[in-house]
Amino acid sequence: MSFTVAIIGRPNVGKSTLFNRLIGRKLAIVHDMPGVTRDRRSAPASLLGLEFEVIDTAGLEVSGPETLEGRMRQQTERALAEADVALFLIDGRAGLTPMDEHFAQLLRRQKTPVILVANKCEGKAGDQGMYESYGLGLGDPIPLSAEHGLGLGDLLAALLPYSKELPYDEDDEFGFTPEPEEIPDIDEGDEVVIPPPPDRPLHVAIVGRPNTGKSTLVNCLLGEDRMLTGPEAGVTRDSITVKYEWRGRPIKIVDTAGIRRRSRVEESLEKLSVADTLNSIRMAEVVVLMLDANMVLDKQDLTIARLVLEEGRALVIAVNKWDAAIDRAESLQRLGDRLQTSLPQVRGIPTVTLSALRNQGVDDLMEAVFEIHSLWNARVPTSRLNRWLDEMITRHPPPLSKQKRRIKLRYMTQVKARPPTFAIFVSKPDELPESYMRYLVNGLRDVFGLDGVPLRIHLRKPKNPYVD
Template sequence: MSFRLAIVGRPNVGKSTLFNRLVGRRLALVDDQPGVTRDLRESEGRIGPLRFTVLDTAGLEDATDESLPGRMRRLTERAVAEADACLFLIDARAGVTATDEVFADILRRRAGEVILAANKAEGQAGAAGIAEAWGLGLGEPVALSAEHGEGLADLAAALAPLIETKAETEAATAEAPETDVDVDEAGESPEGARVPTPARPLQIAVVGRPNAGKSTLVNRILGEERLLTGPEAGITRDAISVATDWDGLPVRIFDTAGMRKKSRVTGKLEKLSVADALRAVRFAEVVVVLLDAATPFETQDLRIADLAEREGRAVVVAVNKWDAEPEKQAKLKALRAGVERLLPQLRGVPLVTLSARTGQGVDRLRAAIETAQNVWNRRVPTAQLNRWLADMVAAHPPPAPGGHRIRLRYMTQAKTRPPGFVVMCSHPDKLPEAYTRYLVNGLRADFDMPGTPIRLWLRSRSEKNPYKGRKTPQPSRLRKHLGRPGGGA
């Protein structure tokens, strides 16, 4: 297990900026507004040759009640207890505050190893704050500038002995890993379909409107209160990814911020949150569109599902808060009819009813996700495709614009993830969109590919001909070019 370093401190001291610096990417949202980070975010960090897992935590608030700041503090305290070391960050320019002294005392009692760092120490403005930091009783402070990357060598020097000690302890107790699946280094099984492994887990994004229960669902899957939840809408801001083993299926789940209508997204921070959620959709393999059973199929729900289809992700529609639904059978019938009517581009998409609060139906969601991922990776043999194409054309021939019938000559599968097919035909630009939908719907029904996006490209044999459109040389000009009257060679 990797060495775990938790970055803790007051709000707005630069924890997320340092997190991004250590992981080498802008994963955490950064803004001048205090309290941007609310959930725990973790990723692989590095400083030179050192490798470790770094955790970005919410700012430590002086609150212990059931309010949102109080729940954020408890989540941070749990990260402190689970980490191998804590990097306690203070603002060198602001100096040591009374709140810093309170949290320094908490870390001395609860954390195993604590590294004190004074951020924003570039120039002379932070010199006084660095001197004050000695009074916290946590040893020599490391002067840092997370924004400019200064002081990382000193931080590495403080981390190196701690990481080395843990590595030696793990080496003494290590056991050979076991696996019951024959998987090669690329994560491919002997049959060719990708098998999720702990090194390359199945990527799942949970998306939906605010307060649909996304964080509660992810916590239920994880079996612990890993993400911040509550009755307030819009608690989640970052797209938080968490890796876990879901009943034998290695997965990485992205909990995303709720997506409101574009016209209602006005603040800079919410725009960043939505952009982070969209990025999670693009990186996912399966997207779970979570609906609220009380108000399903709002316009924004449909837009989110359409976004996942346009990005080519496998989609599962889940309806949360099903335990509070009084008329389950009638509501389920209406939901299924609504999916078929409102999401024709995802015909046959899996629909799962569940309760994230009680855990009802979560096992069915896992099965639907695994099935959707298998369909998303499905490959159909070319010979079988061409026999199918001939039957489809015989049952419903394509139109004949201008009296010239369009001939569909050949078909093959060009890609998977999502399935993509190429049809060689004459006059591809004249084939109506309705006929393309006829072929796509036939592929879904006959090759058992419900709900997954299907791409169909029409190509003409002459598209790759480099001489298409060039004039043929006249015989007289050709003879002149060869310089031989009569044209003989």
């Protein structure tokens, strides 16, 4: 990107709305409640052909550094220091407020150049506030309506002087976009094929209940206070994606909002946060489920784990706060029992104990992430699959159908990876019992070493060539 633009201002002036307008999609949560945005978020933006990086920040508030609002302000100040230019938004309809004047004085002392933007100026409702903003001493304000896309041409003219005309890397996209897979010839050879690591970043989402240490883990990996953390539960609201590199492998880590039980989610804002988290799960390749060492795999944790597996994502369980565990042996025993009884469909889910606050066990977690990602991409040769299927049928033949005829399993192949998905051509697919399907899945895991990843088997009926 040629330059970086930070959007700053007091709460509820439309910063996230402008952020979404510039990046061309609804990435940041927008709500009428002030102070929705807490962490800073960046993404590539395009304004009438001008490419740049834009940063959405939390609303500026006057609070002590020990409070949540004070920590949010520190995040905004870091974004301002990283930016080449700042857009200072005011609400044109509400007019100037003492808070706007206070932060305008602070911005005049900063080295980062500031462009004054009067938002919500559709029609003539914001004219008075725009004229009042001349008194801030930040130059001529730009009338804008982020909601309706008005005034973007004037904003482009104000940003053009800061463009450095650097070449733009079109492959550097924000977020994970599934690419079409090149299906290798899996009939060559006789061993399970695990493709080499791809060049694009591995997409990892960190999920869990509130206050389990998800943002603390991200900060530990990055080696800086990138995410807003604190003793309060539910600090994170947006799903924030950050770039990271571990032992030469590029990663995109998504820090998500905590998911509470559906019966406890009442506010519309929390519903938006949960929806954002669920979308992050669907777009991820590997999902790390964070648990509290003293509350291992309760009902809500199991609900999240089942959701991840149903989406076909690779799952790693991270037991955080291990340094503060009251009874470690009991926690491990409870974890193993709950996995065996409540998630029997995916055997061998990798589990790692760690302390994100003390940076203990984090490397073990990343090793488990890459190992499960390799299995998630594994392919089994068709010839070996069918030899295995013949052995399974010989050892335990399928039951009889309703017409007292043996159900025939004729052929098997792997149709895709991510997760490993197989197709079996069966004479009567509707009558093959679920118990026999579990028998086949367990056999696949035992023989081909596919423990810990979700497996999908589709039953298909072969076409009858004489039907016509």
